[in-house]
Amino acid sequence: MSSPAVTDTRNQTDRPIAPLLADRWSPRGFDASHEIDRDDLLSILEAARWAPSAGNTQPWGFIAARRGTPEFDQIVAALADFNQAWTPRASALIVFASLPERAGRMTAWVDYDLGQAAAHASMQAEYLGLRVHQMGGFAADAIREAFDLPPGVLPRSVMAIGRHDDSDDVPARIRQRDASERVRLPLSDLLIHRA
Template structure:
């Protein structure tokens, strides 16, 4: 397995003083652009706010209270959205396309020495309104990007979560053959 995959995780301890260069931000966004999608429909769209800009502040405002405790230290906040139709009509599987784009972006961030954290905790309706999104656009996920910071800057409950061992279900519990639950790996 590629080391970028095992090194990717979702930290919350961002450096409040770090910035992301325009070239690094462009590389992360370009990685999202090259993600596979249903019929090459490319439904992923992104609202990007760099810390210190009104867009960053507007994205921050739609985050849930828990995410606000740490996301303010990120260098960049973005919202991943999908368009649901194009000139061919309804686009199927748009969530799949955005998910692949977000993972490409997260892996590119790792390659650049950046950290990222995806968030479902935000008010989608408020984001839709705040950014005057067209009716056929759906905001689905937010992401914080930046550089590693100090775990001690986080609230105590998040400090413990930040430092716990990362675990994944074993393949024997997630990969089946024949019938559901029959492990491919024995």
């Protein structure tokens, strides 16, 4: 007997999944008046810290900055043009970096592990009633220079965190993108081998 599709969440999943996951999405419209509490930001980073890692090597590092700080502005300056247009309204930005030299013989899993850390951070933010948007559109060299990163620290992604806003304060093109229907490939297209 098949489980019914979940319909009381933002995403119309084909099978029931945890509501926290079924409600997750990545808006670009953030409430520019929302200030993230320092403890909330630290709890998001703590969730990332406790992500699984191959051999417990924890091959990751984070740069976290709240809006209104020079560090926040330095991260925004390193973003691609479109991302620079909406991220200043976010409450905080986190740079996720990999540290391959920390991985030892587990080097093959560094990026997988970093992705786990970002996913854990994302879910903690959702748990706190916040939204995140992850980005690959940024200049890693600009981040490296702005924060004087050692050669082994490789910026891989940037996460914007904040409270979603769909009011007229948010530019129309951002509101339109945020309101568009979310779709995923059917699970049958993703299964390489059926169980």
